[in-house]
Amino acid sequence: MGLVLRVAREDEAELLEGWRRDPESGGTFNDFGLAAEPTSDAPGPAGGHLVVEVDGDPAGTVTWRETRYGPNEESRAFEIGIALLPAARGHGYGAAAQRMLADQLFATTSVHRVEASTDVENLAEQRSLEKAGFSREGVIRGAQYRHGAWHDLVGYARLRSDG
Ligand SMILES: CC(C)(COP(=O)(O)OP(=O)(O)OC[C@H]1O[C@@H](n2cnc3c(N)ncnc32)[C@H](O)[C@@H]1OP(=O)(O)O)[C@@H](O)C(=O)NCCC(=O)NCCS
Structure with missing residues (x-):
């Protein structure tokens, strides 16, 4: 599997906006009924997004953003997200991409914790996160309005420290 995470190219802005506007591309659990947000800046310390490329073709995006459990630097964590195009789902790319993103965040920042949450009914993402080395921590009740x-x-x- 030739999977890489890479910065979006300038000439892909329209393609990525199209994905954001299309509920099919984001998947039902990412559909908040909101207008597409403008493309965020290049990856930075507080967050960013990367293109998931499979065998040379863009197949989706991963995102991360800072979240905090206290005011000190040590209590900073990242929350990650992912959306693969329908044709790219079910081949193990989600697990590989989320494992790779967490590895990269640990390698390039000092954070101790990378987290993700998903709908209790999104069994594919739950399994995908487990395959990516994430541990299930519990149910966050009534958290998301969709x-x-x-x-x-x-x-x-x-x-x-999970390795
Ligand atoms: C969720 C998503 C990232 C998962 O990536 P993926 O490449 O499709 O999934 P993977 O192949 O890595 O792993 C999926 C696992 O879940 C299992 N699975 C899939 N659908 C399932 C279901 N309905 N019930 C139980 N298990 C299921 C698969 O069998 C696989 O496990 P296995 O390898 O042990 O057989 C991808 O499907 C996607 O982008 N979906 C739309 C957007 C989305 O839901 N993003 C997350 C929102 S928080």
């Missing part, structure tokens, strides 16, 4: 209702999420994390 499609006219509050949804429970499952929280996952990988710690630097």
